[in-house]
Amino acid sequence: MTKRIVVVGGDATGMSAASTALRHAPDGDLEVVVLERGHYTSYSACGIPYWIAGDVGDRDELIARSPEQHREAGIDVRMRTEATAIDVEERTVSVRGVDDGDSYELGYDELVIATGAVPTVPPLEGADAEGIFGVQSLEQGEEIVKDLGAGDRRRAVVVGAGYIGVEMAEAMVSRGLETTILDMAPEPFTQVDPDMGALIREAMEGMGITVRTGTSVDGFDVGEDGRVRAVRAGDTVLPADIVIMGLGVKPNVALAAEAGLTIGESGGIATDVRMQAAPGVWAGGDCAEVRHRLSGKGVHIALGTHANKHGRIIGTNIAGGYGAFPGVIGTAISKVCSLEIARTGLGEREASAAGFGYVTASVESTTTAGYWPGAELMTVKLLAEQRTGRLLGAQIVGRAGSAKRIDVFATAIWNAMTVEQMTFMDLSYAPPFSPVWDAVLVAARKAAKEVQAAVPASPV
């Protein structure tokens, strides 16, 4: 008997689930319908800033697979089509055409909710003016590219100095705009600790980006033509020809919440380890909550790599296999021009919030032997649990060739290694690739010393 799978959302999680399920299920066993509100499927949202910057030449390069390609693979992709309601008892979805308004009901045996995230938009005066853009979808990316070419754009203001913010600041600078980036926090990029954020500020300023921290946006000045003229922040008025909003995202759970599904502490849809939200209902990607392996808490991390993993796990389960998501540890990487930034595990604020006592250690090192002509500097900061010495977090800020080392720390955290255990690990060495003591080992050694030096705060 053919089972019908309905997938709501045709990007990473949705299409990956659809493809995986179809690939693993016996022929004719599954009918897969995908509902996608937008114009595109399976595209790299993470690539949008680089396309805007001009690093990626063509929009289509960001599209891994078009609706037509998915249809050729046997998936019934319905574009510009949205789900307006889910009945988890009756196992039906209410469907509506975005352009034509045509509505119908669709029964399902298994439902995949992959509705992604929506940008955080504070209710600011003038926020709906022309020239103010989010960077969530390929459509928004297209609008920005079009807008930049449509007139004299000399001054860009980027609101929010997180991942999207710093990447968009780079994009604006690459396109020759005078660029200011704003953030409420004392230092940019609060995904790392303030001492590491200060290094990012310094580097960004060196690239000609104006960094204004401790700055809340109060609203936007809008011209008579309806276009943004300036960003207002307290007494400061920052003239702007274009404004990029990068205040982060929140899970898009309206549909799931109305259907009575459980929304977790992070605001994302709660699921079990197999990404099942309710019998016959699966959820993954930017709309879902995942478990943090260190804090044990439910967290929401919008990231393409998780979304793809979720899709594969959901597809495997739907096809009758077994897939389980082991959780996250908050690994992420980014760059601003030649500066690389990476983190994994918990930062100081997060470690405290989770109740951990910890010590920190920061070291400066080089990407290669110091005498190698391409040697680049990097700073590595570690957090280790007090007394046990377990590695809790790592942060890297450095130049080309530094940040991917975060994966070594991620693997160490994944295995609950102590910094002491890491000190003499057999990592690769040759002069063009690392100093004789790789930065990972130097940082681990310093952290191990700090663990030993820390006087236990508890009586045992």
Add this chain to the structure above:
Amino acid sequence: MTKRIVVVGGDATGMSAASTALRHAPDGDLEVVVLERGHYTSYSACGIPYWIAGDVGDRDELIARSPEQHREAGIDVRMRTEATAIDVEERTVSVRGVDDGDSYELGYDELVIATGAVPTVPPLEGADAEGIFGVQSLEQGEEIVKDLGAGDRRRAVVVGAGYIGVEMAEAMVSRGLETTILDMAPEPFTQVDPDMGALIREAMEGMGITVRTGTSVDGFDVGEDGRVRAVRAGDTVLPADIVIMGLGVKPNVALAAEAGLTIGESGGIATDVRMQAAPGVWAGGDCAEVRHRLSGKGVHIALGTHANKHGRIIGTNIAGGYGAFPGVIGTAISKVCSLEIARTGLGEREASAAGFGYVTASVESTTTAGYWPGAELMTVKLLAEQRTGRLLGAQIVGRAGSAKRIDVFATAIWNAMTVEQMTFMDLSYAPPFSPVWDAVLVAARKAAKEVQAAVPASPV
């Protein structure tokens, strides 16, 4: 009471042991004497090929610390001075000046043997001709640089396609010489499996290096001036203006063996986990044997990073602290021009020799998102233990930005991870740094499939 530490050999292990001991011991507690046969201390032998290639501008950049600098730190460094015998009962060393022949006895409380390795030199006709060089010491590097500048050198033959061989082939090509590299094995670089070696051959040929495998050197034709003219290999005569011998090294244990110390199965000096060879006698670096964490066997791996670790551990122990070497897993990395090569754990031959049943998986991937302009190709091969799925080995051959990923596999092996456990690890992703599924994850997934697919060979 002041204790006297005598260190035989003033490079990585010896000087690191001396410095660490002195730094950690109370003032005046230790007298440290270092005997060094050569002209230099604490230099990067691994950097010699790059200096010859011209990547590193000056010889002195390879010297981390000169004898004078060590003396300023309070170490009694005696250059051009060798140990000719050790009496472990009486705790004395017989010492001789290399240039003046002056001899004396030196008592010790603790002795560090850090005599390094000596090149493997087969007894070939003409092997002592002028123009034939090893690349073991800074002195030999100097001879090569001098020789290359001393006449018309157009054709280089490199004997042995291991680490030193491929690095020296790059150096010769970089200096504009017509370069041929020879090896007995069917593919170059037997530190990786033949299928990966074939990729290296292909890349080296693409760089204009002539690769002759399955080729044993029978001898050298020598001109009347005493200089090498050609390399003879069977019926083939390869004209050569300069010949580089890169047939590997063996531990330099003559002194230790004569003193009655135990030589291990690998030919290196056997030690306990603290690197102690006998009461009051320590050994480390290229002359010592270390334990392989996977095979459990004693192995000899001449590598600067291990030598430095050993030195630190020995110094810590001598100063009254506790240091233990946790063993190796055979991690190494190298490059030939733009090609990067890395390996960790066991290759197929080693896995079989250790008795492991295993499956393999090879994948091709890119260093960044496929659409990123700097995307480079790489091949990753994994070995996983049959049935258990434990990762046994990893090999990477690829272009710029690929090989350092070996450290993630090394960390996974260090923690006895299965490839299945690696499949959904939280590794860093952003388009300039990796595809949405990093090569590590793609390879782990393919290997996990192979583990599942393999029919158990045993009845349980």
